[in-house]
Amino acid sequence: MTWPAPFTSSGGIDGIVVDASSGAPVANASVFVIAGPVPVADIAAVTSDDGRFVLDLPTGAWRIRAVPSSGGPADLLVNVAAGSWTAVRLEVGVSAS
Template identity: 45%
Template sequence: MTGRISGIVLDAAGGPVPGARVALEAGPVPLPDVALLTGDDGTFWLDVPQEGEYVVAAHGEGASARVVVAVPGAARIELLLG
């Protein structure tokens, strides 16, 4: 592991989304097709193999969100389901 992306998935009202599916969609190197579920408080963390730009996606409650993250750099991200 070289870096970590951590964050929270929020609904349109700004509340945490427990059980949302979060995955890395793209990165500077090939990535395994693995997803995780957010905790009861909507938080998650993903370890990444090297520095670079990653696309993180979240799906839950019939909505989805994507964000591009630079590692190192972003200590914490928010994904807002719309």
């Protein structure tokens, strides 16, 4: 098996996960990279007590998913520019009906 070459990053995603109903930060939500411009090993983060997370990523379009311990997940397509951090807000907790 061939593994992708490691990448270097001077930027990425700086985000927050909040409850869609209340806007309150969601602690301990898992945030995963589910698609991107290059194959990468599992990239994930867990939100802090204030709902924040950081993902170091190279330039490109990345699809991320936030999964709270209860309620529905949220997906977002994020474009990361070279040498910069992209701020995002994911709203979770709304279940599909």
